[in-house]
Amino acid sequence: MADTFEFESDRAYGRIVELIFGGAVDPAKPLSERKLSERLGIGRMPVREALRKLEREGVVEVKPARGTFIRTVSADDLTEVYELRESLECLATRRAAMRGPSPALANCGARLRVMGRDPSAFTSREIDDVGTEFHDALIESAGSTPLEEMVRFMRMRFRLAFHLPRYFAHELVAEILLEHIALFEAIANRSPDTAEDLMRAHLRRGLQIRLDLDRSSPNLQKLTSRPKENIE
Amino acid sequence: MADTFEFESDRAYGRIVELIFGGAVDPAKPLSERKLSERLGIGRMPVREALRKLEREGVVEVKPARGTFIRTVSADDLTEVYELRESLECLATRRAAMRGPSPALANCGARLRVMGRDPSAFTSREIDDVGTEFHDALIESAGSTPLEEMVRFMRMRFRLAFHLPRYFAHELVAEILLEHIALFEAIANRSPDTAEDLMRAHLRRGLQIRLDLDRSSPNLQKLTSRPKENIE
DNA sequence: ACTGGACGACTGGTATACCAGTTACAAGCA
DNA sequence: TGCTTGTAACTGGTATACCAGTCGTCCAGT
Structure with a gap:
């Protein structure tokens, strides 16, 4: 209790x-x-x-x-943080691919496959949520407590750099979904090299998206604004 | 002020x-x-x-x-922690080799070279101290604040895993010194691939040393204990 | 001898008050 | 007008006191 x-x-x-x-x-x-x-x-x-x-x-x-x-975070910081992320999450991906997916990751992968057959049948939010879950399950699949802790810290510490508005264009979300599926297949097939390469590409693409976003709206804070409370 | x-x-x-x-x-x-x-x-x-x-x-x-x-960190975690270390410090090494050594690293490298010409002229402690300084300067040379912070966190969090008795046999210390010099040369020559490979080998060797040590004396905490202050 | 429960000595969590720096601004001087 | 200066209203930092949980211990009842 x-x-x-x-x-x-x-x-x-x-x-x-x-x-x-x-x-x-x-x-x-x-x-x-x-x-x-x-x-x-x-x-x-x-x-x-x-x-x-x-x-x-x-x-x-x-x-x-x-x-x-x-x-605030500068573009330079963003790049360096994503480099860091690449280093750690690629390691996790490699480990996961050597060990095979954990039950949670397998479950997640199954749902990704279903969504991949017809992305238009799902909302951006639904797809995005499973994507987030996928990344978490992947880290857990690596089976390294220190690594998991490190990734958790990184995400917290550089929270500002990772911060994204929740929902993009459905088209973009669908593309990301396909990348996740490919990643999952590589892990399920126990192909560490392929999986690592896919993850690297996936993350670099993520950095580009984040950089574009930063360029178009420097004050990122406004993007998810739901000022439901102002004064209490 | x-x-x-x-x-x-x-x-x-x-x-x-x-x-x-x-x-x-x-x-x-x-x-x-x-x-x-x-x-x-x-x-x-x-x-x-x-x-x-x-x-x-x-x-x-x-x-x-x-x-x-x-x-605390368990002995089982040792390998995973070193994998983590490899991931981050190799990234730092690669970055440092692309940017070239910082003034602090250059200074450190010069001293390493001097020691390398005749290791027997220096005590284990002297050599070891410069080695520690070398690793720190290398991280700083990477020129990424996020990476530096992450490495600092890792060393702190898993400090017990990295913990080594200060002074080994002089012979071993001299070997490590040579590895450091080779690393420095690769960085000074702006050879990212060579530097990264050297660092990887260097760290894996470090893990072996640490594992052997752990096998011979399980309660590693006691090794540096200097309970100079107990009650105030 | 054993078990159950209450009591007391801990723990970290929070409120309040006060301290020492910093800053903005207005009054007074050149 | 423009600069100096002092004061008042901030800021976070710290001390002290009290709160509510936790847990060991010891005694009462079996």
Whole structure:
């Protein structure tokens, strides 16, 4: 029962993430522990904890006596982060292909195949969700606790760089779906080299998409804006 | 002048790291914010901040109402951790070889060359110190902040896995020195492929050394213990 | 001797108050 | 007008006190 217990700081974290990525705050202006506290109706200490967590995740930068600033990412950073991602996730892919898919990955792969037969029958959201699940299951399939932990950290730490608006054009989503299916087949066939190459191409393509996106709308925060809460 | 300002929480962090990796605390027993605070003569809040930082670095695990536990790495994880290390440090090596050595790395390389001409003229410790510095400078030479941060996290989180007794037989240290020199030359020559291959071999050899060591003395933590401070 | 439950001494989580830096701005001087 | 300067309203950092969980221990009842 203690598992379901939730602390104020967790709630604060979720709310602040919504504010930042939901575009309800101006990224140029510093956040303030006290103002957030008042706005969210949560004590200052939990808010502070949440901000420290976001700081470690690279989302925010705390400057003592000056304020807490929302960080942005440069195109150079994006490229370097994706290089990092390539290094780790290709390793995971190779390992997964040598061991074969885990039950979760197999399940995911089956659903991808179904979707691949007629992508137009599914919404972008449905396809995208399975895609996310696929990436997670793949990491788990690698069967290396340290690697899994490392990837989790990377995703958290460079969250801003990985952040994408949830739904693209259906056409693009369908293409990505096909890439996932090809990847899955390579893993199921125990072809480490093929799988690794596919993953590398997949991720590089992802970087391009992300870079284009960054070029077209520098302030990425606005893209998913659902400012459902403004003042409380 | 504000740059040199140091907070209590920074001091607490340093001291706690010393305690944990210096072997002055029993890894099996939980740490306590209050006891650490009293022991270090630092307030509880800075100690708490430091522990949260260590938690995000994967060194420690906080269990509410139960305690703060030091995380360990199992011997089984060793191979996987080194695989991880290979993935990241080879990437760094490749990048460094493409960009050429940074001033710090060049300086380090020059000293390595001098030592390489007559290793017997130097102590194991001297050679080993420059070797450590070499690895650090190499990461910095890669010129990728995300990568550098990731490597730092990895070394911290799996510090126990990387942990080696400081001084081996001089003969072995001299061999490692030669590997470092070869690596440096490849980087200075801007030969990414050669450098990457050398690094891979270097790290795999390191894993073998570490595995042999683990076989001969399972409780590796004790090896560097210098419990210079116990109570304050 | 054994079991069950209450009590007390812990744990981390949070609230409040205060501290020391930083910054913006307005009043006063050149 | 333009620059200096001091003050007031911020900022995050820290101390202290108290809260609610957890868990060992010890005693009562079997």
